[in-house]
Amino acid sequence: MTIQPLLSVKDIRKTYGDRVGCSDVSFDLYPGEVMGxxxxxxxxxSTLLNCMAGHLPPDSGQVLFDTRDRGMVDTLTMSxxxxxxxxxxxxxxxxxxxxxxxxxxxxxxxxxxxxxxAVGARHYGNIRTQAIDWxxxxxxxxxxxxxxxxxxxxxxxxxxxxxxxxxxxPRLVFxxxxxxxxxxxxxxxxxxxxxxxVREMGLSAIIVTxxxxxxxxxxxxxxxxxxxxxxxxxxxxxxxDDPQHAYTQLLVxxxxxx
Amino acid sequence: MIKIDNLSKSFTLHNQGSAVIxxxxxxxxxxxxxxxxALTGNSGAGKSTLMRMIYGNYLSASGHIWVGETDVATAEPxxxxxxxxxxxxxxxxxxxxxxxxxxxxxxxxxxxxxGVDKETAFAKARDLLSRLNIPETLWGLSPTTFxxxxxxxxxxxxxxxxxxxxxxxxxxxxSLDATNRETVLSLIEEAKAxxxxxxxxxxxxxxxxxxxDREINVSDFTPARAA
Numbered sequence: 001m002t003i004q005p006l007l008s009v010k011d012i013r014k015t016y017g018d019r020v021g022c023s024d025v026s027f028d029l030y031p032g033e034v035m036g037x038x039x040x041x042x043x044x045x046s047t048l049l050n051c052m053a054g055h056l057p058p059d060s061g062q063v064l065f066d067t068r069d070r071g072m073v074d075t076l077t078m079s080x081x082x083x084x085x086x087x088x089x090x091x092x093x094x095x096x097x098x099x100x101x102x103x104x105x106x107x108x109x110x111x112x113x114x115x116x117x118a119v120g121a122r123h124y125g126n127i128r129t130q131a132i133d134w135x136x137x138x139x140x141x142x143x144x145x146x147x148x149x150x151x152x153x154x155x156x157x158x159x160x161x162x163x164x165x166x167x168x169x170p171r172l173v174f175x176x177x178x179x180x181x182x183x184x185x186x187x188x189x190x191x192x193x194x195x196x197x198v199r200e201m202g203l204s205a206i207i208v209t210x211x212x213x214x215x216x217x218x219x220x221x222x223x224x225x226x227x228x229x230x231x232x233x234x235x236x237x238x239x240x241d242d243p244q245h246a247y248t249q250l251l252v253x254x255x256x257x258x
Numbered sequence: 259m260i261k262i263d264n265l266s267k268s269f270t271l272h273n274q275g276s277a278v279i280x281x282x283x284x285x286x287x288x289x290x291x292x293x294x295x296a297l298t299g300n301s302g303a304g305k306s307t308l309m310r311m312i313y314g315n316y317l318s319a320s321g322h323i324w325v326g327e328t329d330v331a332t333a334e335p336x337x338x339x340x341x342x343x344x345x346x347x348x349x350x351x352x353x354x355x356x357x358x359x360x361x362x363x364x365x366x367x368x369x370x371x372x373g374v375d376k377e378t379a380f381a382k383a384r385d386l387l388s389r390l391n392i393p394e395t396l397w398g399l400s401p402t403t404f405x406x407x408x409x410x411x412x413x414x415x416x417x418x419x420x421x422x423x424x425x426x427x428x429x430x431x432x433s434l435d436a437t438n439r440e441t442v443l444s445l446i447e448e449a450k451a452x453x454x455x456x457x458x459x460x461x462x463x464x465x466x467x468x469x470x471d472r473e474i475n476v477s478d479f480t481p482a483r484a485a
Contacts, residue, residue: 191356
């Protein structure tokens with residue numbers, strides 16, 4: 001198989017003064033793959049995600065992405081306008097708190113439409129139709145299109161954030177605890193939705209979470225982090241069913257059985 | 259189709275005094291297309307461990323597991339994912355699904371992921387569910403609320419939806435009534451007839467005698483326990 005990776009991360013290192021945020025992280029992500037990153041809080045998983053997504057400058061390393069026009073390009077040395085364009089088109093970022101990823105003062109339809117306008121859509125009717133179509137796909141009723149997200153429940157806000165992110169047909173989605181803070185029935189609904197979208201759109205995704213049940217259902221591959229380092233990496237069910245590293249064994253055996 | 263070569267495995271329990279437990283050594287055998295091989299041996303001999311190693315759930319310490327052109331023991335995760343999608347099926351004893359997904363979709367999913375069109379995939383799923391006597395009124399519901407036996411039959415339907423060239427069956431007839439057991443045995447016979455290489459664990463001895471061409475005693479691969 002000689003398929004080109006969609007994302008190639010090389011030796012990412014980020015320190016906060018003397019403390020190591022994350023170090024020596026390298027991996028390739030292929031088109032259509034979903035990778036989970038797990039670890040306890042402070043393990044460096046969010047630092048890593050933010051470095052990859054361009055929200056935090058790493059001290060060293062490369063984040064190569066297979067761009068549509070120029071092939072593999074290091075996104076860390078890209079020009080600012082180019083990177084901004086990438087984060088509006090081929091990349092998407094789903095925040096743990098929907099309010100960080102939404103414009104709370106703008107209607108639901110406006111939140112979805114805004115991203116379309118950022119990539120050049122101008123026809124109001126088309127934008128509105130597409131926005132309604134996406135609200136429907138994330139199971140938000142059409143009659144809520146003019147309501148502001150502040151009038152939505154937490155689960156709805158999260159689904160709206162996903163619609164806003166996916167409307168431009170990105171190829172890579174970064175997700176930071178996408179189901180965190182939602183009650184379990186809403187989580188299940190969101191997981192089902194995400195899985196369907198990943199399959200239909202052929203998305204690649206990187207999901208940071210501390211919930212092992214979530215990665216088992218969503219991720220093909222799993223990376224386990226501890227103290228800023230990757231301690232184990234492999235097929236998700238292999239890492240969970242036959243963990244090799246002491247920390248992963250502890251993590252897996254600490255989960256309460258339901 | 260499946261070729262196991264000098265396979266070994268041990269578990270290291272880091273949180274229990276780093277105890278190293280050797281569980282398999284020198285496992286070697288082959289399964290041809292259209293052949294069904296039954297794994298036998300006492301409980302704890304390593305039947306399920308071997309199955310999970312072949313599926314890539316458990317890492318191998320050394321040796322090779324050839325399934326078609328892929329060596330599961332050394333393959334990259336994405337190669338194993340591709341193998342599971344198209345070539346290697348696994349009917350485990352437990353159904354693990356995303357909550358809220360209707361049964362019909364659960365069964366059709368393996369077909370949809372290999373690119374079969376919706377109509378054909380759902381037709382096959384309906385056919386399998388009727389053969390396994392899952393009442394049509396349940397098809398639109400998530401199997402998470404079903405009884406144990408119903409979940410197992412949904413799991414079997416899902417496992418047999420796509421015509422995998424290689425299949426692993428972990429106790430496919432356990433806790434089934436006579437009618438459904440008969441259906442499952444026919445499904446296995448049909449899979450063999452179309453050329454699938456099958457490895458199974460059957461505690462149900464008459465079922466094993468009927469579908470298996472050979473038996474492999476996994477105890478032969480169990481390392482001698484050091485006292």
